[in-house]
Amino acid sequence: MTKACERHIIGIAAMLRSLRKAVDELEQLELKQVEPLRGEQTVDSTQSLSQCFSSLQTSILEMEDLLATIAEATGEIDKL
Numbered sequence: 001m002t003k004a005c006e007r008h009i010i011g012i013a014a015m016l017r018s019l020r021k022a023v024d025e026l027e028q029l030e031l032k033q034v035e036p037l038r039g040e041q042t043v044d045s046t047q048s049l050s051q052c053f054s055s056l057q058t059s060i061l062e063m064e065d066l067l068a069t070i071a072e073a074t075g076e077i078d079k080l
Contacts, residue, residue: 009071013064020060027053 027049034045071077 005074006077009067009077012067013071016060016064016067020057023053023056023060 030049030053031046034049
């Protein structure tokens with residue numbers, strides 16, 4: 001792996017960490033604004049939002065894991 005590739009991988013890893021943090025912050029903001037719905041047959045908005053954000057975090061984690069696999073497979077970057 002060239003130094004340019006290494007810098008690219010390190011940069012992408014940093015972006016994914018920033019994205020994870022931004023998603024966490026957005027989740028906190030959104031959950032503070034959720035108003036409970038009235039009635040017996042309503043969807044739990046808080047739970048639905050939490051599940052969406054959990055899916056986003058899982059996707060980010062998968063991308064981080066795949067990037068680490070690429071980095072380790074090339075032998076240039078041991079751990080991100």
